[in-house]
Amino acid sequence: MKLQDAYYEQRFENLFLRAKGNEFQAFFERLMGLAYKANFMACRPWGREGDRKNDGFLKSERRLFQVYAPNEMEAKKAIAKITEDFEGAKVHWGKHFDKWAFVHNAMDGLPPHTHGLILDFEKDNPGIELEPWGLEELRLVFRKLSPEDLASWFGPAxxxxxxxxxxxxxxxxxxxxxxxxxxxxxxxxxxxxxxxxxxxxxxxxxxxxxxxxxxxxxxxxxxxxxxxxxxxxxxxxxxxxxxxxxxxxxxxxxxxxxxxxxxxxxxxxxxxxxxxxxxxxxxxxxxxxxxxxxxxxxxx
Incomplete structure (x- = not known):
């Protein structure tokens, strides 16, 4: 790995580890916006309707994102969040997506029960691919960024x-x-x-x-x-x-x-x-x- 690449990737990792809640949401949106430009559609909450279980949509891949980044990842709350968000996404956006990604900030990955839940949902919903996205999935997106994008985000390296x-x-x-x-x-x-x-x-x-x-x-x-x-x-x-x-x-x-x-x-x-x-x-x-x-x- 080159020095310049290592510097930027370490800054990215640090942001991932530090960001929680709305800050993590903003981090995710900036990453996806830089990587995919207009192909990625961020979704802002709107009044009492909120975001209708949509934290971003990647048009070319028909992939809908839901972001969850609490201060502490607890299995029970994560399961409830996944269930609520996925079922809500089907109601509001079902005709638009074939892939549903649950973006999280758990450094060690999601608890095993949440993986089981995602697999069960995928089995019960043929035609929809469910994916947990953590650090390594986001890192792959990060590595798509151009030198100009990296400099605009983190400054010169x-x-x-x-x-x-x-x-x-x-x-x-x-x-x-x-x-x-x-x-x-x-x-x-x-x-x-x-x-x-x-x-x-x-x-x-x-x-x-x-x-x-x-x-x-x-x-x-x-x-x-x-x-x-x-x-x-x-x-x-x-x-x-x-x-x-x-x-x-x-x-x-x-x-x-x-x-x-x-x-x-x-x-x-x-x-x-x-x-x-x-x-x-x-x-x-x-x-x-x-x-x-x-x-x-x-x-x-």
Whole structure:
């Protein structure tokens, strides 16, 4: 995967993981609108009639969508939602669709009972194909987007040229910002063991970003060697570790990576040069301290 593609896909994954409720609905509509243009028809609620169980329609495929993205996915509520929405869709839109997609934000997929319900509905409704759509189905749509669409949504991305031209100045801006944070005084830094990326089940896009950042980590070493406070590097390592341990309690690895990016570089995404510098600093501490888990020793 190319650096630019990995950057955009990681931003997409992060949006999927973060969005709930109406925000997820807007995320879905933007994705489908960019991918399919006028072929996708978004449907807005209208007065007391609502959306008549239609969260979007893909004309060329006669596919009707219903979106469900609660804060917590519960089997009982999901089953009730699927039943209500599918039966309502047949009443209002039955003559228009042959495929019905239930779009959800459950990272681990829908509970088994909901899969059984969908299969039962499909059996009882010959001629209608029912589909659960989660992250991987939406990822396939995302990969249809043109470079222009991606840039319009997420802004410019770091490229191979950005990485090649990355210099001491960009690294300095990021590390000086971190130096201004309150950092622990004690520090013990460990070397990264091989296989760490795989051990943490990081996505292909995140792994690509880390590997590209690692190519420029000598710049971080050079800055820290020249910094007037020789303890800064180790104190930053401890700060990274504590931040990671706090996030690890409730957040998945890919989302942790994103939150660490924000912690390093700020909530407002910067220019490609700034983004590349953030990735480089994050990769440096991925290599040298306890952010993310070490691979288990499988030797007998």
């Amino acid at each position: 770091p490229t191979e040229e950005t990485k090649t031209k990355l210099g001491f100045k960009e690294i300095q801006v990021v590390l000086e910002s971190l130096a201004g944070k309150a950092l622990p005084a004690d520090a013990t830094v460990k070397a990264v063991p091989p296989g760490k990326i795989k051990a943490n089940d990081l996505s292909e896009s995140v792994a690509t970003l880390i590997k590209n950042g690692m190519m420029k980590t000598p710049l971080v070493s050079a800055f820290l060697d020249a910094w007037h406070d020789e303890t800064l590097g180790d104190r930053l390592a401890v700060a990274f570790r504590k931040r990671y341990e706090h996030l690890r309690e409730t957040v998945r690895p890919n989302r942790i990576f994103s939150k660490l990016q924000t912690w390093i570089g700020g909530s407002e995404r910067g220019a490609p040069e700034h983004e590349m510098a953030v990735l480089t600093v994050l990769a440096y501490y991925f290599e040298r301290c306890d952010i993310f888990e070490e691979p288990k020793d499988t030797r007998p």
